[in-house]
Amino acid sequence: MIKGGFHAFQIFWKPSKPAIFFLLAILLGALGISLFFAVSMGSVQISLSDTYRIIFSKMGAPLDIGDISKSTLAIVWNMRLPRVFLGLIVGAGLSMCGSVMQSTVNNPIAEPYVLGISAGATFGATLSIILGFKVMIGLGSFLGALVATVAVLVIASMQGRMTTSSLILSGTVVNALFLAFSNFIISIGANADSVMSIKFWTMGSLAGISWAHLTLPAVVVGIAFLFSLPNTVFLMP
Known part of the structure; x- marks a missing residue:
């Protein structure tokens, strides 16, 4: 829930x-x-x-x-x-x-930026763009976020029971590392087109959207919302 x-x-x-x-x-x-x-x-x-x-x-x-x-x-x-x-x-x-x-x-204060997940996704997308795998940017971003999440959970639980403080501190460390990695590969391997692509993927854009683009996101978000409420949504009495 x-x-x-x-x-x-x-x-x-x-x-x-x-x-x-x-x-x-x-x-x-x-x-x-x-x-x-x-x-x-x-x-x-x-x-x-x-x-x-x-x-x-x-x-x-x-x-x-x-x-x-x-x-x-x-x-x-x-x-x-x-x-x-x-x-x-x-x-x-x-x-x-x-x-x-x-x-x-x-x-209650966990969020993607604090836990380093957004930084991991940014690194994955940036690396895909720099290496020329532009058709794999979405997958690269997902894998980067997944690696960051696993890293945070592993680091936070190294001393035994995972606490709020250890989770936040681990997220801060992972966030800083992935941001540093992203900035490093941009500085050594990015051209003007790559920088624009990276900016687009990190900032996002709704340009060029039409009514046809709304169906899939609406269905995905709606289904995810229903699955997130297992104790309040019932198919049968």
Whole structure:
């Protein structure tokens, strides 16, 4: 069950169930408002009212959008909205993974950067790009993260029982090592194209996203979410 993030939250506040539902309602409302702002802002500024009309008219609402140009319609519906939704899906997946990680290692402050996992993934992707294996970047990143995870767990448990302090300290060491390795191979073997590719993979981008790209991430995150709630999701009574 996903509980790590909530336990970390309880360190500062122990809310009742009505307070939790109220907080979730506020956060969902803020998410909806931020969605409209994200779609309306960009190199082409589009008013919030036009954004509202375009989105809800496409969803079937009886709103008049005859005064809005076709280019504006395309920008909102075909370019910006898919990016915003994919960012939402990816963010939900990352937050879920972070909570599962906290629950797995029984540490409410555990996260990929603290534990060196992100640094390991960066090293794997960087090494794949430098060596010219660009079709293997995803696999290289995964293997780098896996090696970093194993290294942290091994180092943290060397003195016997793994504690919060040993886990964080081990993650700090592994994080520094993999970042140093990444910077070293960039300095000795990267050209301009490789540096741009490395920056793209480490920073990420939602450029060029269309509605067709949303199906797979949504399905994967949805299935992962269901599997992360074994005590609350039942297929049969």
